[in-house]
Amino acid sequence: MTGKVHMSQQAMEEIKQLLGPRGWLEGEDIATYTADIRGAYKGEAMLVARPASTEEVSEVVKICRRHGVCIVPQSGNTGLVGGGVPKGNRPTIILSVARMNKLLSVDPLRYSVTAEAGCIVQTIHDAAAEVDRAFSLDWGARGSAMIGGAISTNAGGMNVLRFGNTRDQVLGLEVVLPDGRIWNGMRALRKDSSGYDLKHLFIGAEGTLGIVTKAVMRLHPRPQRDQTMFAAVADADRLMELFALARAVASDGLTAFELVPGYMVEKALAKYDTLRRPLETKAEWYVMVRFSGREEIDTKFEMFFEQAMEKELITDASLAQNMAQEQNLWDLRDEIPPLKLMEGKMLKWDASVPIDRIIPFLKEAEAKSKAIEPNAKLIAFGHVGDGNLHMSVWPEGTPGDTQFDALCKKIVSTVDDLIFSYGGSICAEHGVGVENFDRVTAQKSDLEFEMMANIKRLFDPDNLMNPGKVFDPQKYPALSGDDDILPGQGWAGQVK
Ligand SMILES: Cc1cc2nc3c(=O)[nH]c(=O)nc-3n(C[C@H](O)[C@H](O)[C@H](O)COP(=O)(O)OP(=O)(O)OC[C@H]3O[C@@H](n4cnc5c(N)ncnc54)[C@H](O)[C@@H]3O)c2cc1C
Structure with missing residues (x-):
């Protein structure tokens, strides 16, 4: 047994002892954690740690650090770019926050919720609705994606147009750093200009800088109504005129403007008999336009429809008249992604x-x-x-x-x-x-990558947190997750 293998096995024993029988999985039980939702990425892990509290996360991280074991944080494992699946040949565990799934508080006066990282996105929607508030993060995986994953990917979704993406919803964070210390950044103030706002470093960091364990998220006033129009686009070249018209009519009440290809509508309708055809008129492109607000929505849709027809921006449209029709439209939208079709x-x-x-x-x-x-x-x-x-x-x-x-x-x-x-x-x-x-290497300047790599080195000098992600291994081999260049040996040449 080599020293390295011995050390990592020692780490596994310590983790098992720390977390108890409910707190870890291994062998065949970890297959759904070591592959992504599409089966496009597979990796290897010695164990899946399932801590139940921030303190346990912190202790697991300390054990891993002591023994040089890498950690891949995982929430709902619905990510689509392989970020939550281990990569490389160093000893690795997956740290799942799925047991840390409590919604800790809902505060209608502060317009915020506080949740553990493993709280499912849909749970926050339901809790917000109960106190007449709205949570804005929404996409097809809302029933299994967790808030820790949403924060770590800076997820977008259907409501970015009106409310911004995840970054705009985060008021405070608690993070376990790669050395095991717990950073309490839960101040959750709307205004705080007291220096660097460190929470932003962890939003969209894809688990490379630490483990998000809790968050305070913003809520919004709950619109009395959401109503959606499904419209056949007359001329795709003038799509932006149609968008501008929707904005002019509804202003901030325009909460979604989704482009839907006719080709995929037909495929989805053919495959799923639970879906209803929303409009008889066939078109190459449709848009789903959602207005949110109070009674005047009807008048606004009337204005929008009349002007859009008059300007020959659409050829026909139908407006969801009840909850079932509204749901049908958004179910159709959820089924458009081509992977299943x-x-x-x-x-x-x-x-x-x-x-x-x-x-x-x-x-x-x-x-x-x-x-x-x-x-x-x-x-x-x-x-x-x-x-x-x-x-x-x-x-x-x-x-x-x-x-x-x-x-x-x-x-x-x-x-x-x-x-x-x-x-x-x-x-x-x-x-x-x-x-x-x-591919992203060509999108950012060398200076931008240099700053990112320096931040990574500052937080995680041993490259234990989700190695092999975000950084191109060709450009930064020491961040690749492979042990042929060990942390500390490769850094100097790669990061100025
Ligand atoms: C049907 C479907 C539709 C989707 N639509 C959208 C969409 O419209 N917009 C969109 O943005 N995304 C979309 N996604 C992608 C995915 O749902 C989001 O990226 C989501 O935010 C991932 O959450 P998760 O809990 O599954 O995270 P995971 O998949 O578990 O993890 C994602 C990344 O975050 C890291 N991570 C996870 N938890 C933590 C933590 N606690 N601390 C630190 N790092 C962590 C992981 O290491 C990984 O790199 C969709 C996915 C599906 C399956």
Whole structure:
């Protein structure tokens, strides 16, 4: 037995003893933790630690640090970029916060909730509604994603247009640092200009700087009504005119503006017989426009519909008339992501570009993809109101075939370059994880990466926290999660 293996086994024994029989899993029981939700990423872990409190998290981290064991924090494991799955060949545990799932308090007067990191996003929605408040974070995985994961990926979703993304909802954080100390940043003040606001470092850090254990999240006044219109777009080139009209009519009451491709609507309706067709008129593109507020919503929708028809921005529309119709529209929206509806090789982007350039961008992306593979199909949908498109290209061919793989690579780099040329991002939501670390290198300057790497070194000099994520291992081998360059040996040359 080598010294390294012996040390990590010693660490496992200490963790088991600390957490007791309910506090850890290993062997076959950890299969759902070591792979991501799509089965696209798999890794290896010696054990899954399931602490029940911040203090236990802190003790686990101290044990791991003492024995040089890496830690991959995990919440709901719904992340789509492989960030929550171990990578590299160093001894690693997954630290799941799933048992730390309590909603600690709901404060309607402060418009805030305090929750443990493992609290499910939907639980916060339900608790907020009970005190006549609204929680804004909302996306398809709301029933299993947890607040610790949402914070660590700076998740977006359906309501960013009106309320901003997760970063804008976080008022305070508690974090266990890579050396095991507990940082209490739960002050949760709306105004505090007393120096660096450190919570922002951990939001979107994807578990590379510490483990989020608690959070105070912002609530909002609960709109009396949310109502959604499903409209057939007349001319995609004028989509932004339609968006501007919705904004002009509803102002802050415009809470969602989602682009939905007709092709995927047909596929979703064909696959799921629980979904109802919202509109008989067929179109290449639809939009889902949600207004939130009080009684005047009806008048606003009337104005919006009349003006949009008059200006020939839409050809037809239907307005959800009751809860069931409203739910049907959003269920349809949840089923649009192509993974469940398409077959073949998916090349995907979670892109954001300036909102007025979305349609020119989409056209150019399609043309460039087709120039490489004429049968490639481009599918895009998403939160157009905040410039974010979930976009995928489906080339025809057999994965594993050298020529096809090269062609896929070419499409990805061509579209990435196009996104950069539009001043956009390839990681609008979801984070970098392992899926995007090599591609994101071209999006940021060397100076930006240098600052990021210096922050990482300051917090986590041994690179124990989620190694191999966010940073491109080609550029920063010491952060790769492999032990051929050990922390401390590679840093100096890589970080100025
Ligand atoms: C159907 C579906 C729809 C989705 N739609 C959207 C969408 O519209 N917008 C969007 O932004 N995302 C979306 N996602 C992605 C995903 O739900 C979010 O990224 C979510 O925030 C991840 O939460 P989680 O609890 O599952 O985190 P996990 O997947 O467990 O972890 C995500 C990352 O955060 C780190 N992490 C987790 N917990 C902690 C912690 N306590 N402390 C420190 N680091 C931690 C992990 O190491 C990993 O890097 C969708 C996913 C699915 C399956």
